[in-house]
Amino acid sequence: QQPVQSPQAVILREGEDAVINCSSSKALYSVHWYRQKHGEAPVFLMILLKGGEQKGHDKISASFNEKKQQSSLYLTASQLSYSGTYFCGTEIGGTSYGKLTFGQGTILTVHP
Amino acid sequence: DAGITQSPRHKVTETGTPVTLRCHQTENHRYMYWYRQDPGHGLRLIHYSYGVKDTDKGEVSDGYSVSRSKTEDFLLTLESATSSQTSVYFCAISEAGLAIHEQFFGxxxxxxVL
Structure with a gap:
């Protein structure tokens, strides 16, 4: 079942902060975050594992609430380059061959 | 950047014709995936491979088949293309099985499909 992202879209001025949420109805092993610019491939941002381990971008942070099966991506002091569509991908079970189910995406627009 | 290429990059075909898309990697990653991306649906997994000749279905596999005869190549075939298969197709690779295993997209x- 597809995770649900919120909000669907957000518009910011440079320097403002944003939070993008990802919720699942299933118990998760990991949550991945990707950013995609128009006409390009998705690019890896963050991965958060059940148990607290994570890896990712040094200017973007994220959290994973295992009890609620929710993840949030925190974009602070946004830059023009942050514009794009953000996707969360969820993995159920550590032996699922890395299969991800992606949310529908959140469109982030940063204006000067 | 991960070494992943896809071919062709653009294709227009007619309903009922067979189509094969190729994904080639130079990273020697074990896991490979085919996704389709459509407006409002995000990325949806079609098929994936966990090794040479080892493949399995994803959530939207009907009408698609795959083959992997070498580590570096993963082929997606539409046996008889339909207009509903008009989409953008992405290949991804991963070293899933390790604790941290991000996917890299082509x-x-x-x-x-007309």
């Missing part, structure tokens, strides 16, 4: 193939 540049995509835009397929139009």
């Amino acid at each position: 540049p995509g193939t835009r397929l139009t």
Whole structure:
């Protein structure tokens, strides 16, 4: 079942902060975050594992609430380059061959 | 950047014709995936491979088949293309099985079925 992202879209001025949420109805092993610019491939941002381990971008942070099966991506002091569509991908079970189910995406627009 | 290429990058074909898309990697990653991306649906997994000759279905596999005869190549075939298969197709690779295993995506193939 597809995770649900919120909000669907957000518009910011440079320097403002944003939070993008990802919720699942299933118990998760990991949550991945990707950013995609128009006409390009998705690019890896963050991965958060059940148990607290994570890896990712040094200017973007994220959290994973295992009890609620929710993840949030925190974009602070946004830059023009942050514009794009953000996707969360969820993995159920550590032996699922890395299969991800992606949310529908959140469109982030940063204006000067 | 991960070494992933997809071919062709663009294709227009007619309903009922067979189509094969190729994904090639130079990273020697074990896991490979085919996704389709459509407006409002995000990325949906079609098929994946966990090794040479080892493949399995994803959530939207009907009408698609795959083959992997070498580590570096993963082929997606539409046996008889339909207009509903018009989409952007992305290949991805991963070292899933390790604790941290992000996916790296290829540049995509835009397929139009008339």
